[in-house]
Amino acid sequence: MRAYHLESPGSVDGLVVRKAPNPKPGLREVAVRIRATSLNFRDLMILNNAYFQPVTPGVIPLSDGAGEVVALGEGASRFKVGDRVAATFHPKWIAGRITHEHLASRFAPGEHVGAGRDGLLTDYKVLNEEALVAIPPHLSFEEAATLPCAAVTAWSALTAPRQLAPGETVLTLGTGGVSIFALQLAKAFGARVIATTSSDEKATRLGELGADVVINYRTTPDWEREVRSATDGRGVDCVVEVGGAGTLARSLACAGPECQVSLIGVLAGKGGSFDMTALQRGLVSLRRIGVGSRQDFELMNRAITHQKLRPVIDRVFPFEDAKSAYRYLESQKHFGKVVVSHE
Ligand SMILES: NC(=O)c1ccc[n+]([C@@H]2O[C@H](COP(=O)([O-])OP(=O)(O)OC[C@H]3O[C@@H](n4cnc5c(N)ncnc54)[C@H](OP(=O)(O)O)[C@@H]3O)[C@@H](O)[C@H]2O)c1
Numbered sequence: 001m002r003a004y005h006l007e008s009p010g011s012v013d014g015l016v017v018r019k020a021p022n023p024k025p026g027l028r029e030v031a032v033r034i035r036a037t038s039l040n041f042r043d044l045m046i047l048n049n050a051y052f053q054p055v056t057p058g059v060i061p062l063s064d065g066a067g068e069v070v071a072l073g074e075g076a077s078r079f080k081v082g083d084r085v086a087a088t089f090h091p092k093w094i095a096g097r098i099t100h101e102h103l104a105s106r107f108a109p110g111e112h113v114g115a116g117r118d119g120l121l122t123d124y125k126v127l128n129e130e131a132l133v134a135i136p137p138h139l140s141f142e143e144a145a146t147l148p149c150a151a152v153t154a155w156s157a158l159t160a161p162r163q164l165a166p167g168e169t170v171l172t173l174g175t176g177g178v179s180i181f182a183l184q185l186a187k188a189f190g191a192r193v194i195a196t197t198s199s200d201e202k203a204t205r206l207g208e209l210g211a212d213v214v215i216n217y218r219t220t221p222d223w224e225r226e227v228r229s230a231t232d233g234r235g236v237d238c239v240v241e242v243g244g245a246g247t248l249a250r251s252l253a254c255a256g257p258e259c260q261v262s263l264i265g266v267l268a269g270k271g272g273s274f275d276m277t278a279l280q281r282g283l284v285s286l287r288r289i290g291v292g293s294r295q296d297f298e299l300m301n302r303a304i305t306h307q308k309l310r311p312v313i314d315r316v317f318p319f320e321d322a323k324s325a326y327r328y329l330e331s332q333k334h335f336g337k338v339v340v341s342h343e
Helices: 041-047 100-106 147-159 177-188 200-208 223-230 248-253 277-282 294-307 319-331
Strands: 002-006 015-019 029-039 064-072 084-087 124-128 132-134 169-173 192-197 213-216 236-241 255-263 285-288 313-318 337-341
Touching: 015 319, 029 084, 029 319, 041 319, 064 124, 064 147, 084 147, 132 294, 147 177, 147 236, 147 294, 169 177, 177 192, 177 236, 177 294, 192 200, 192 223, 200 213, 213 223, 223 248, 236 248, 248 255, 248 277, 255 277, 313 319, 319 337
Parallel strands: 169 192, 169 236, 192 213, 236 255, 255 285, 313 337
Antiparallel strands: 002 015, 029 064, 029 124, 029 337, 064 084, 084 132
8 A cells, every 4th residue: 555654744845655565454443445535734734843742753644534444353343345434533532522531642642643643645544443434425535535624623613512503693714624614514504604715716705605794804804893794793603713813802803692612723823812801791602622523523424414515625636646735735725625536
């Protein structure tokens, strides 16, 4: 099998392809022929050694992928050969609230898939059968490969701890993977979506996907005013906050009564401080998202299947040109997801 290894973090030049014998599944494990993977912002951080966990030299990158089951290890019974599956982002978080034990093991060095331990930018991968979900039947492998991190994160932001209600308003920031899934899922819930972006071209595409109001945050730097005015001064009910330090104060200024602000990303910087009165004024809740459990993934897949929802893929790069996929994601020209085909 072929696999990329991140020999020296810092740039895509640190990625090298090596060949190795196909892995064999052990007890309760499943061998998967990976057909497609997708990139997330975290993969750029890992590539550039800017991730919050140490990157193991020579690690196989990428957490997100989909493929078909090709062999079962002893005692494996959740899937059969030929099943179409995707890997879960947290291999051990099955359902319910995340536990102390899970967090403790997760934050131990070497635990993060695609950073501390091997990920999916490879032809074959052996995974514990508990770390897989069946993919929606109407999706291609390329489409399904986009789901494990970005889509489940968007799902978590809209469904917990309080489920988004029809007619409520969601604010999304930018047009990356998480935000586009949040837009699509929020529309499926019957919600209204206000979206920001850096370009008029992307604004048009947001409108085509159903965004009700689109604001260019470059030409309108005080976009929080536009958001408030688009809600008759009431503010929004849910913020899918992927910006972090550079956007949080404005996002909080958009928050309406009992708004749920999901802290997800750091696209606009880490650290910083914010004014507590922004929370007091509207009884606003801040909640940090950690993608979600396998159960979240499975519930989301049911919704995606029922709604026949299709992930928005900007570009697909062949396995041989995976470095270009990284470069393209880094350019931030993408809209939705960037995928690598392993065919
Ligand atoms: N906590 C979690 O569980 C979790 C899970 C997934 C992702 N994340 C984090 O969430 C963030 C988004 O991840 P992703 O994979 O969706 O990223 P992505 O696909 O790389 O998104 C990049 C896009 O975000 C927009 N953007 C960049 N800077 C921005 C800014 N200052 N304000 C608003 N939008 C900005 C740009 O779109 P426009 O050109 O349209 O503005 C850009 O194309 C990352 O920080 C990632 O690490 C966290």
